[in-house]
Amino acid sequence: MNPALRTIGLGKSFGGFKANADVSLSVKQGARHALIGPNGAGKTTFINLLTGVLPPSAGTIWLNGEDVTYASQQGRVRRGMARTYQINQLFAELTPIETVSLAIAERQGTGARFWSRVGADSAVIDEAEALLTRMQLGAMMTRRTSTLPYGKQRLLEIALAMACKPKLLLLDEPAAGVPEDERHDVLDSVAALPEDVTVLLIEHDMELVFSFADRISVLVQGALFAEGTVDEISSDPRVKAVYLGEDAHV
Known part of the structure; x- marks a missing residue:
């Protein structure tokens, strides 16, 4: 079986600066795979390469056995890749049910007619309601997005990505900025993602990483530094020194 995602010698240079170098x-x-690394390690550049925001300077990207190195962002979504962002990209004036329904309609190719058909396509609305309920947003689906607690906005962004029915979901720091009393909602929802969806998690919150991942890759100075199971990475003295801190206990 082909890997859900494979990169071979992937690199990105900005002039003489190598943001990513030979990442395979x-x-x-x-899988539940986490990508971690200190600030400036090149994680955001790597995600932007995977999703087509940036063209690579070297290497290739394979999605479910298909070369998507130079596919458009939309082409990668059509092939089964979806992502969330460190800073949410939500429509503040829409409600969650409107937001997710629009994403579902776009996936089905009916997005251009969506606004003239609000409420008319019961299958779209039913799918959106079920997805929002699964993401702990059922009680808030008709509230304007700008009024939602920040943790719920992060959950809505995951729901929006899941509305694309991805085969590969890239979660870019889903717990970033979420207050402590809302973090467990995010952790629980991420843990409950469908098993048939491959997840690559980019995260600084080590509680989330260690509770979620079955494999971890460590990026340092744009290159892969270490890779292994949670136990292997959490006990690796080199990782503790460069990322967790020499006196870290995990």
Whole structure:
């Protein structure tokens, strides 16, 4: 079986600066894979390469056995890749049910007619309601997005990505900025994602990483530094020194 995601020698240079260098990463189908690293390690550049925001300077990207190195962002979504962002990209004036319904309609190719058909396509509305309920947003689906607590906005962004029915979901720091009393909602929802969706998690919150991942890759100075199971990475003295801190206990 082909990996859900594979990069071979992936690199990105900005002039003489190498943001990523020779990154070869393989993520198995159905995996819960985390990518961690200190600030400035090149994680955001790597995600932007995977999603087509940036063109690579070297290397290739394979999605479910298909070369998508130069595919458009939309082309990658059509092939089963979806992502969230460090800073949410939500429509503040829409409600969650409107936001997710629009994403579902776009996936089905009916997005251009969506606004003239609000409420008319019961299958779209039913799918949106079920997804929002699964993401702990059922009680808030008709509230304007700008009024939602920040943790709920992060959950809505995951729901929006899941509305694309991805085969590979890239979660870019889903717990970033979430207040402590809302973090467990995010952790629980991430843990409950469908098993047939492969997830690559980019995160600084080590509680989330260690509770979620079955494999971890460590990026340092744009290159892969270490890779292994949670136990292997959490006990690796090199990782503790460069990322967790020499006196870290995990």
